[in-house]
Amino acid sequence: MQKLLSEIRACKVCKEHLPLGPRPVVSAHADAKIAIIGQAPGTKVHTTGIPWDDPSGKQLQKWLGVSDATFYDEKQIAIIPMGFCYPGKGKTGDLPPRPECAPLWHTSLFNELPNIELVLLIGVYAQKYYLGKKAEKNLTETVRRFENYLPKYMPLPHPSPRNRFWLTKNPWFNTDVLPVLKSRVAKSL
Numbered sequence: 001m002q003k004l005l006s007e008i009r010a011c012k013v014c015k016e017h018l019p020l021g022p023r024p025v026v027s028a029h030a031d032a033k034i035a036i037i038g039q040a041p042g043t044k045v046h047t048t049g050i051p052w053d054d055p056s057g058k059q060l061q062k063w064l065g066v067s068d069a070t071f072y073d074e075k076q077i078a079i080i081p082m083g084f085c086y087p088g089k090g091k092t093g094d095l096p097p098r099p100e101c102a103p104l105w106h107t108s109l110f111n112e113l114p115n116i117e118l119v120l121l122i123g124v125y126a127q128k129y130y131l132g133k134k135a136e137k138n139l140t141e142t143v144r145r146f147e148n149y150l151p152k153y154m155p156l157p158h159p160s161p162r163n164r165f166w167l168t169k170n171p172w173f174n175t176d177v178l179p180v181l182k183s184r185v186a187k188s189l
Helices: 002-009 043-048 055-064 101-111 124-134 139-144 161-169 172-188
Strands: 034-038 077-081 118-122 153-156
Touching: 002 101, 034 124, 055 161, 055 172, 077 101, 118 124, 118 172, 124 139, 124 153, 139 153, 139 172, 153 172
Parallel strands: 034 077, 034 118, 118 153
Antiparallel strands: none
């Protein structure tokens, strides 16, 4: 695992496309029980090298019902983005994750993570990649039907503060999804 993580952290496959240069961010250990598949690091995470080191990460910890110590304990939770480096800024937010990363590294990572019981698919990129044709027509419907993907996968929206409108428009997420999420996370840990 350490050799693989070193190779990922040294990756420069798409460096010409990265406005801030390559800085792959990943956290994993063979003992991890939960994997979080997010989108790609933002500028703050790019700077610190700490996954989910931003307001989205704090919100995700609340959704999971875990402390900072648990969230960042790689022996419990593996944090694997779809794109390992900051992809740059787009018109309405960050660009999508670079398409090279997941096909290049995810299979090798999961081969080294034999104890994963629950994979959290955060955002449409992770959901399309891992659920394929089983995903619903959009993120909202995929998250609404989260039970169809259990026990292995649990699709979630991005916990970004920008998603306040989505959360307000979909109150069932707080009442129906979050209790199951917290229960599944507690059971796996």
